[in-house]
Amino acid sequence: MSFTIYCMNKFPIILLLFTLLCCKAKPTPDNHSTTTKASFDSHVHIMSPDLISYWKSLGIPFSKSDAIYANVDTIMEINNADHINLIGMGYVFTSQEYYEGNDRYERMQKENNYLFESALKYPEQITPYFAIDPLQDFAVEELERCYGLFPESGVKLHFNASQVYLTEPVHLEKVSKVFKKSAEHDLPILLHFDNWHPKFGKRDLGIMMDTLLKDIPPVRLQIAHFGTSGGFNEKTKAFIDAFLELKDGNHFPEGHQIMFDISAVALDKDSEGVEALTDDGFKELRKYIDKIGIENIVFGTDYPLYAADEYYNILKEKVGLSEGELDKMNRIQ
Numbered sequence: 001m002s003f004t005i006y007c008m009n010k011f012p013i014i015l016l017l018f019t020l021l022c023c024k025a026k027p028t029p030d031n032h033s034t035t036t037k038a039s040f041d042s043h044v045h046i047m048s049p050d051l052i053s054y055w056k057s058l059g060i061p062f063s064k065s066d067a068i069y070a071n072v073d074t075i076m077e078i079n080n081a082d083h084i085n086l087i088g089m090g091y092v093f094t095s096q097e098y099y100e101g102n103d104r105y106e107r108m109q110k111e112n113n114y115l116f117e118s119a120l121k122y123p124e125q126i127t128p129y130f131a132i133d134p135l136q137d138f139a140v141e142e143l144e145r146c147y148g149l150f151p152e153s154g155v156k157l158h159f160n161a162s163q164v165y166l167t168e169p170v171h172l173e174k175v176s177k178v179f180k181k182s183a184e185h186d187l188p189i190l191l192h193f194d195n196w197h198p199k200f201g202k203r204d205l206g207i208m209m210d211t212l213l214k215d216i217p218p219v220r221l222q223i224a225h226f227g228t229s230g231g232f233n234e235k236t237k238a239f240i241d242a243f244l245e246l247k248d249g250n251h252f253p254e255g256h257q258i259m260f261d262i263s264a265v266a267l268d269k270d271s272e273g274v275e276a277l278t279d280d281g282f283k284e285l286r287k288y289i290d291k292i293g294i295e296n297i298v299f300g301t302d303y304p305l306y307a308a309d310e311y312y313n314i315l316k317e318k319v320g321l322s323e324g325e326l327d328k329m330n331r332i333q
């Protein structure tokens, strides 16, 4: 696969996956104001202590204490939104690149279980999104298991970690099963769509709209990071333009809800491999927010990258969104 051509060894891949998760994260309680402005954060990560120690054993640097990544009490205190979607990362265990053990399904299950245990501590405030690797034979089995444990949850898919190419008919068939099952159970899907193929973009979107979402019950689909892997650059703009072209061309599948989350897009600091926006970049982002329509955008931070209030203030001060606009994107689906 072409993936191996530009990612020759696994270490950089892990770092890039992890880029927006840990390395430059600086959420601190100092950022707290007494009144929380961001009431809902749709994109907050948690990882189990097992995952942290495994990645530490590979030499991945963690700049903060383990609790910031793994302890739900700490996450709720630092993030400080009233309600969050808590996003699991179990898909890393089924990736050849991120995990070397043979107990892949068991580790994925454990990671999803850890997510649910954490969410249960704040049942009124947390909606957990369990992780599935749609290419695994046990994908639907794990989805059913998680749905049985926690019906009020969502599904997280990461097409780079799982190396999903909708252009491959076998992949499309497998992903279709997961989408169909999620739709049947009314489980919202959070999709990290970007698989880093050089041609990723319009053709993948076309397949999603014309095939993947055809003939299944209505799905609530949240596309992470405005469609790419964080930051705001030519690739992000091309993805959004392609989406809007397809939508204008009547490819938008009836009945479904497709939202874009703005997490990790308005970067005011470099995050390893992804550049902070320039002043012009922030202005351009403002234009693209208007193009997408604020009603189609949902607030999210990619915590631990940012805390909710911290990112809310960036969107207000750097991007120039009004509090009214921010309130519109800052609501539970």
Ligand SMILES: [Zn+2]
Pocket: 043, 045, 224, 302
């Ligand atoms: Zn994320």
